Structure formats: structure tokens, C-alpha cells
Amino acid sequence: MQTNMRREIDEIPEAAARLLERSATRLAQAGAALRAKDPAFLVTIARGSSDHAALFLKYAIELTTGRPVASLGPSLASIYGADLKLGGAAAIAISQSGKSPDIVAMAEAATRAGAVSIALTNTLPSPIAEACTHPLDILAGPEIAVAATKSYVNSIVAGLAVLGEWTGDATLKHAVADLPNQLAKAVKLDWQDFAGDLAEAESLYVLGRGPALAIASEAALKFKETSGMHAEAYSAAEVLHGPVALVGHRFPVLVLAARDAAEASVADIADGMSAKGAVVHVTSARAGKAKRLPFVETGHPLTDALALILPFYGFVEAWSRSRGLNPDAPENLKKVTETR
Amino acid sequence: MQTNMRREIDEIPEAAARLLERSATRLAQAGAALRAKDPAFLVTIARGSSDHAALFLKYAIELTTGRPVASLGPSLASIYGADLKLGGAAAIAISQSGKSPDIVAMAEAATRAGAVSIALTNTLPSPIAEACTHPLDILAGPEIAVAATKSYVNSIVAGLAVLGEWTGDATLKHAVADLPNQLAKAVKLDWQDFAGDLAEAESLYVLGRGPALAIASEAALKFKETSGMHAEAYSAAEVLHGPVALVGHRFPVLVLAARDAAEASVADIADGMSAKGAVVHVTSARAGKAKRLPFVETGHPLTDALALILPFYGFVEAWSRSRGLNPDAPENLKKVTETR
Numbered sequence: 128m129q130t131n132m133r134r135e136i137d138e139i140p141e142a143a144a145r146l147l148e149r150s151a152t153r154l155a156q157a158g159a160a161l162r163a164k165d166p167a168f169l170v171t172i173a174r175g176s177s178d179h180a181a182l183f184l185k186y187a188i189e190l191t192t193g194r195p196v197a198s199l200g201p202s203l204a205s206i207y208g209a210d211l212k213l214g215g216a217a218a219i220a221i222s223q224s225g226k227s228p229d230i231v232a233m234a235e236a237a238t239r240a241g242a243v244s245i246a247l248t249n250t251l252p253s254p255i256a257e258a259c260t261h262p263l264d265i266l267a268g269p270e271i272a273v274a275a276t277k278s279y280v281n282s283i284v285a286g287l288a289v290l291g292e293w294t295g296d297a298t299l300k301h302a303v304a305d306l307p308n309q310l311a312k313a314v315k316l317d318w319q320d321f322a323g324d325l326a327e328a329e330s331l332y333v334l335g336r337g338p339a340l341a342i343a344s345e346a347a348l349k350f351k352e353t354s355g356m357h358a359e360a361y362s363a364a365e366v367l368h369g370p371v372a373l374v375g376h377r378f379p380v381l382v383l384a385a386r387d388a389a390e391a392s393v394a395d396i397a398d399g400m401s402a403k404g405a406v407v408h409v410t411s412a413r414a415g416k417a418k419r420l421p422f423v424e425t426g427h428p429l430t431d432a433l434a435l436i437l438p439f440y441g442f443v444e445a446w447s448r449s450r451g452l453n454p455d456a457p458e459n460l461k462k463v464t465e466t467r
Numbered sequence: 468m469q470t471n472m473r474r475e476i477d478e479i480p481e482a483a484a485r486l487l488e489r490s491a492t493r494l495a496q497a498g499a500a501l502r503a504k505d506p507a508f509l510v511t512i513a514r515g516s517s518d519h520a521a522l523f524l525k526y527a528i529e530l531t532t533g534r535p536v537a538s539l540g541p542s543l544a545s546i547y548g549a550d551l552k553l554g555g556a557a558a559i560a561i562s563q564s565g566k567s568p569d570i571v572a573m574a575e576a577a578t579r580a581g582a583v584s585i586a587l588t589n590t591l592p593s594p595i596a597e598a599c600t601h602p603l604d605i606l607a608g609p610e611i612a613v614a615a616t617k618s619y620v621n622s623i624v625a626g627l628a629v630l631g632e633w634t635g636d637a638t639l640k641h642a643v644a645d646l647p648n649q650l651a652k653a654v655k656l657d658w659q660d661f662a663g664d665l666a667e668a669e670s671l672y673v674l675g676r677g678p679a680l681a682i683a684s685e686a687a688l689k690f691k692e693t694s695g696m697h698a699e700a701y702s703a704a705e706v707l708h709g710p711v712a713l714v715g716h717r718f719p720v721l722v723l724a725a726r727d728a729a730e731a732s733v734a735d736i737a738d739g740m741s742a743k744g745a746v747v748h749v750t751s752a753r754a755g756k757a758k759r760l761p762f763v764e765t766g767h768p769l770t771d772a773l774a775l776i777l778p779f780y781g782f783v784e785a786w787s788r789s790r791g792l793n794p795d796a797p798e799n800l801k802k803v804t805e806t807r
Contacts, residue, residue, distance in 0.1 A: 167552070170535050195510050202676055203530070207729070212534055329669070337547060357670045364807075372691050387547070388547050392807065464709075466704040466705075
């Protein structure tokens with residue numbers, strides 16, 4: 128039987144197309160507001176999968192505009208009552224349900240301080256939409272599986288579309304417009320080879336660098352949510368500063384490389400771990416020793432990284448079922464988590 | 468036989484006192500430079516343990532000054548060649564060895580852009596010191612064990628001292644001056660009760676919130692480095708947004724609570740996981756169901772969080788030996804890691 132999660136993964140290309148078509152005006156307005164503000168820096172406000180979308184947008188914004196992006200712990204406002212100085216800034220709040228109290232409190236604080244505040248949410252009306260100057264409906268459509276998939280991808284698509292409008296970067300705008308086509312190719316890729324090497328492992332690393340680190344973070348969370356496995360994400364460079372201690376014989380490592388400036392170094396790190404006896408799979412044709420997983424070459428480093436999540440989602444959904452679990456309804460989890 | 472790691476842990480209070488005494492003038496100068504600059508935001512540049520020190524300082528600065536702090540991926544400069552706009556900012560680069568090429572490249576970029584740039588390093592002269600406007604010797608003294616302990620604590624002590632000078636906050640300045648005394652008490656605390664509950668586990672979570680999340684991050688890394696265990700750090704709120712899926716019967720959770728505004732919520736989360744059958748230890752007298760670990764009440768929320776790392780270091784060093792490992796020389800690791 129097809130799970131809701133599998134059906135929702137298959138809907139991703141269509142959901143991305145719907146977002147770009149129906150929200151075009153609002154995405155352009157948010158981009159124009161950022162261009163007018165020319166913020167010295169930005170902040171992001173999010174948790175869970177949404178925070179991984181925020182991390183993706185952090186890299187995308189820093190690489191494209193040179194403006195630093197600070198990820199704010201939502202507790203700063205909700206628990207600590209910190210008086211953040213955000214007047215010269217822009218804020219991006221991401222919440223699928225639009226109602227976790229700590230996210231809403233922090234977004235309200237940013238708006239009150241005079242920041243341009245953009246809400247990326249799948250629920251309108253919602254408290255997060257009311258808290259922000261530019262509420263954007265990511266139009267992922269109903270998402271029934273507890274593990275977010277469509278809404279993760281569409282949060283990033285919306286952010287990239289706003290970034291394209293903000294900067295007027297023609298290459299990026301073209302790549303975003305072409306995303307639904309690329310995602311339709313990516314959703315068909317098969318990563319089941321990786322499953323064969325996971326064997327009895329309960330623990331693994333997922334590595335990336337730059338925007339692909341945000342994809343790795345989302346992938347590691349999905350392993351936990353749907354398969355009860357302790358996957359942890361690291362930057363492919365950061366992991367060498369200590370965490371590599373765990374990487375011994377047969378330790379599984381999934382390395383997500385995009386076609387960007389980091390690809391060569393990421394492939395080298397994958398090969399290095401492979402040489403130590405780890406079981407390494409990598410989305411790069413540059414690897415010599417690590418096993419290669421198929422990927423879609425989208426023609427732009429940012430969309431290229433984003434497209435990696437689709438074959439991963441397909442893989443982890445099947446992996447969850449193969450372990451006798453139900454990826455639609457993980458134990459211990461509910462769809463909407465509210466924290467203060 | 469006493470390990471180098473144990474000896475270095477015991478030296479922490481003395482190292483902190485040495486730093487505050489001998490570097491007083493330079494700490495004051497760095498604080499004065501920040502006061503003069505009044506940066507709209509700050510950035511941090513670090514990896515590994517040093518990055519956990521940077522996370523601590525991010526919370527400390529945001530809570531105390533209201534200025535957002537962006538953690539920059541060092542690859543932005545070294546790999547992606549991003550042209551970051553940091554003129555109105557201040558930068559804090561942390562590197563014990565002072566020479567990882569990606570950290571140095573990013574610090575040089577910040578200085579070149581006109582940022583006040585502070586280097587916290589245990590090695591002078593060093594490339595990171597040359598790259599920054601305000602090089603500060605953290606004076607941890609020789610650190611032989613591969614796992615950083617003294618240098619982690621002194622990086623934070625130096626940062627807090629600069630913050631006190633920057634803001635002139637009398638309470639914080641007093642707490643920092645009193646830190647060597649508090650650390651001397653903390654180093655004597657015994658957390659071996661937690662060891663009894665780790666049993667055969669290979670995987671666990673370490674939770675914190677606010678500044679204590681930075682301590683949890685450092686603790687999780689030390690579990691990996693010295694004991695080959697997959698410990699992962701999470702915000703006590705963030706963990707509820709998905710990762711809690713792993714927290715079932717007998718799953719070990721170490722919860723680091725400080726005497727701050729988050730303590731009540733953190734103790735509640737610890738009790739909630741305990742009620743689900745997890746084995747939870749928490750540094751709070753407010754917990755009803757989770758087991759309590761001893762802590763030092765330092766009188767200030769920031770120093771209170773920092774003091775938690777000392778009994779943890781003592782615990783993990785003994786735990787590593789009890790597993791037949793050598794905490795001084797973890798497999799697969801060397802003292803200085805250089806990445807690009």
C-alpha cells in the first residue's frame with residue numbers, strides 16, 4: 128500500500144510549480160521589500176524541518192548577497208525576554224503550522240523592532256502570518272504524513288524565489304523557474320543501493336557542505352523520525368574536527384555533494400572515510416573510492432543541492448517500511464509541535 | 468595512572484585565574500573596541516570545540532547586548548569565495564592552534580571588510596592572531612590531551628570578560644571575576660551516578676537551552692571523541708520537534724540546566740522524557756522524576772551554565788577509561804585539525 132509520505136513526495140514537483148505560479152506576486156513583493164530595505168544582516172526563526180530550510184536559506188543568502196544571516200534561538204524572546212536590536216534587519220520565520228508560540232513570539236519581536244519580516248507558512252490564516260509584514264503561503268497543500276516533505280521543499284523554493292526577486296540575479300531566477308522540471312527528474316532517482324549497506328547499523332552520519340549541509344540536516348532528522356535510527360548531520364569539514372572519532376569499520380556515511388565549489392573537497396572527504404573502512408555513499412561522480420549515488424544536475428549550485436532531498440525522501444520512506452515501521456505515523460511524534 | 472585529560476581538567480580553575488589576571492589589559496582593550504564600534508551584529512568563526520565556545524558567546528552576547536550573532540561557515544571564504552559585507556560588524560574567531568586555513572581565511576575577510584575582529588587563541592604568534600585586529604591569548608597553558616578542556620573553558624572565559632568590558636555590566640563583571648572560585652568548586656562534583664545508567668547504550672542525547680545548549684554541544688562531542696559513543700546535542704525545545712522520536716525505553720538523556728529563565732521549562736522536558744521511560748539525569752533541583760545531578764550555583768546565569776562543563780569533563784574522562792579506552796589519545800583523531 129502506498130503511504131501518505133510516498134504520495135506527498137511524489138507531489139513535490141507539482142507543489143513547487145503551484146507555489147511559483149500562484150504566489151508569484153507575493154514572492155515579488157517580499158523580494159522588493161528586501162531590496163528596498165537593503166538589510167545589513169538577516170535573522171531566521173524556525174525549529175525542526177523548518178530550521179533546516181532556514182539553514183539552506185542562510186547559505187543561499189550569504190553566498191548570493193554577502194549579507195550574514197543569524198539563526199536566532201526562539202527562546203531568546205519566549206523564555207529569556209531578550210531585547211534584540213533588529214531595526215536594520217530582515218527576518219525570515221518558517222513554520223508549517225504557523226503557530227508554535229516561541230516562533231510567533233520571536234517573529235513579533237522582529238516586526239516590532241522594525242525589521243522586514245517574512246513568514247513562510249503552509250497555514251493561512253495563522254499566528255505567524257499575523258506576526259509578520261510579509262506572510263507567504265508556501266502552498267504545499269495538505270500534508271498528512273507526520274514527517275514533513277512537501278512543506279520543507281516548498282519553504283526553500285519560496286525563499287529562493289524571494290532571493291531571486293531581491294537580487295534580480297537572472298541565473299538564479301531561471302534556475303528557480305526550472306525547479307519543478309528538475310524536481311520531477313529527481314523524484315524518480317533510486318538510492319536503494321544505500322539500504323543494502325545500512326545492514327544492522329543503528330547510527331550513521333549524513334554529511335554536506337554549504338547549502339547541502341542543510342539537506343543533510345533534514346535527511347538526518349528524517350532517519351530519526353521515520354526509521355528510529357540515530358543519524359546526525361555534519362559539515363563535511365566540521366566532522367573532521369572531532370566527530371570523525373566514530374567513523375570506523377562499516378560505519379555508514381551518506382555524503383550529499385552538490386555541483387558547487389565544495390564538490391571536490393566533499394568527494395575527497397568521502398573517499399578518505401571510505402579508505403578507513405567506513406561504508407560511504409556520495410552524490411558525486413568525482414569520488415573514486417566511495418560509492419556513487421545518482422543525482423540530478425540542475426545547472427545551478429543552489430537548486431542542485433535542493434534536488435538531493437527528493438531521492439533521499441524516497442529512499443528513507445522505503446527504508447522505514449523495510450524495518451517494519453510506518454513512516455506516516457512515527458512513534459512518539461505528532462504533526463504539530465508547540466514549544467515555548 | 469592519572470591521564471593528561473584529568474590533569475588538564477584539574478588545571479581549569481587555575482588557567483581561568485591566569486587568563487583574567489595576565490590578559491586584563493588586552494581583554495579591556497577588546498571590550499573598549501566593541502563599545503566604540505557598537506556593532507549592529509556580530510559573526511563568529513570557529514570549528515569543533517571552539518565552535519561550541521562560539522555558540523556560548525552567541526547566546527551571551529544576544530542576551531546581554533541584544534545584538535544578533537551569526538555563526539559563519541568558514542567555507543564561505545575558503546571554498547565559496549563569498550564576498551561578505553561585514554563593515555558594520557564585529558567578528559570573533561576562535562582557534563586553539565590558530566592555524567586552520569579556513570578559519571584564518573574567514574577572519575582575514577572580516578578584518579579586510581572593516582570589522583573589529585577578535586581572535587581567541589591558545590597559540591601566539593599564529594596566523595589567526597595576525598589575521599585579527601585584537602588577538603587575545605587565552606593562556607590555557609599547554610594542552611596535551613587530544614580532547615580540548617582547558618582551552619574550551621578559557622575561550623568562553625575570555626569572551627565573557629570582553630563582554631563585561633564592552634557592556635560595563637557590573638553583575639557580569641563580578642561573576643567573571645569570581646569564576647575561578649566557582650570553577651574550583653565545580654571541578655570537585657561527582658556525576659558518576661550517570662555512568663550507572665549508561666549501561667550498554669551506544670547512543671544518547673545531551674540537552675540544554677540557551678547558553679547551556681553550547682555546553683551540551685561540547686559534552687556530546689566529548690562523548691564521541693573519548694568514548695566512541697554517539698551523543699548528540701539538542702536544544703531542550705528543539706528536540707521535541709522530531710528528534711524525540713528516538714527517546715524510548717532506557718534511552719539515556721543528559722539534561723544540562725542552568726539557574727536561568729529556562730530552568731523550569733528544561734526541568735519539565737526532562738521529567739516528560741523520564742515519564743516515557745527514558746533514563747534522564749538533569750542538573751536541576753526542580754526536576755521531580757528525572758534524576759538530579761549536583762551543580763554549582765554561581766550566582767549568574769551565564770557563569771552557571773559554563774560551570775556545568777567541569778563535572779561533565781570529569782565524568783566523561785572516567786567513563787572513557789571504564790570502557791577500556793584512553794581519553795588522552797582517541798583513535799582516529801589528532802590534536803590539530805586543519806581544513807580548507
